[in-house]
Amino acid sequence: MPFSFLKYLQSTHYFQLKTKAGYYIFPKLEALSEDIVCELKRDVSYQSELAQSYDMSWQAIQKGYIGKAETYANFEKVPVQDNYHFLRKYFHKAWVFYVLLFRLLSFKNPIKELAAYLKTRQVRRVVSGENPIKYNHWERFNSDLISKAPKVSVVIPTLNRYDYLKDVLKDLELQEYTNFEVIVVDQSQPFRAEFYDEFNLDINLIRQEEKALWLARNTAIKNSKGDFIALSEDDVRIKPDWISLHLKGIDFFKAQVSAGVFYPEGQSIPKERSFFAIASQFATGNAMLYKDVFKTVGLFDRQFEKQRMGDGEFGIRLYLNDIKSISNPFASCVDVKAGTGGLREMGSWDAFRPSNFFAPRPIPSVLYFFRRYFGNKPTKLALLRIVPISIFPYQYKKNKPLLFLAVLMTVLLLPLVFYQVYKSWHLASKKIKQGPIIETL
Incomplete structure (x- = not known):
């Protein structure tokens, strides 16, 4: 830096x-x-x-x-x-x-x-997202890539969210770009095959008995027919131009990855994410990339199964391999944040807030990711910064008075917090010793 x-x-x-x-x-x-x-x-x-x-x-x-x-x-x-x-x-x-x-x-x-x-106490703080660089040719850019109409494979893993999945499949029915298939990897119990009969879509339905998110995505990618993979989720809402705007972004910047922007239901795109930029993160709930990228960096690492940050780990492989990935605010989607199903059923929805007092903090896969790519010392620096403010629940993460109180509580609960972090570190060490579980395409 x-x-x-x-x-x-x-x-x-x-x-x-x-x-x-x-x-x-x-x-x-x-x-x-x-x-x-x-x-x-x-x-x-x-x-x-x-x-x-x-x-x-x-x-x-x-x-x-x-x-x-x-x-x-x-x-x-x-x-x-x-x-x-x-x-x-x-x-x-x-x-x-x-x-x-x-x-x-x-x-x-x-x-x-x-x-x-x-x-330096008189230095004025600059507000993030002020006066971004404008790409004035974007609006009138006619994409040759879209005119060639390459096949796109939309990948959606799902687990016990049929009510939410219905909405995103209806959104896909309204897409202005039409040359795409939808690969749904359904891990739900009970499984409802008849649910998919009502949609006017080219659906490739894969039934997966094991509840495993990264296995589901890897399986879908291996079974895809498209030149592009569009990654989505079962609890988002997308606009009719979602696919075309991802393709346009890839073509406009001659990129290999378009990383879309999430924003919570009832809100708008955060100011700091409202303009094009080099992507500083990768989210598997809203992204599009050339399928051949997986041949370069491999599929998703199954060390993150039932845990967190598998998409972050994949994103860093893109970065390290000089694969051009752009943050695309136009290919945005609404994050509905379903209260049931998905990772919530596996107990690992939050990376830094354990499900009980004696569970590891953070989730071991987080430390596996940090330590593997950055080393132990930077990981410890990250823990010192993140762990104290993770004491309170996720919904209070922007409440400044409570964050200050969380730091004080961390001091009072230091033996317990130390145990949680030690446990996570130990489990992450086992993952590091075992090594990544990354298949090639």
């Missing part, structure tokens, strides 16, 4: 890593075109010119730059004060204080740290 203090707040973010080609995702300022540079703002209040350039590179990615400019292979260190300046500019002040506290407890020079912290 361009600023080393990011390791305290984003230690397990995709962009912390170099791709297999040996480069980070951040473009060199001198390699950017003039029209992109004009979209960025040089912050001359940094101490060093190097930090100014790194800040503009960060801006480019955050504002949605998708291009071919040369990127950094290495980053030089910038002054401590510039690191605090950067954190104050892009993160909440509570997280800046967290970093200060962490560094003081790590026996960094307290005078130097406190001086840098105080000297």
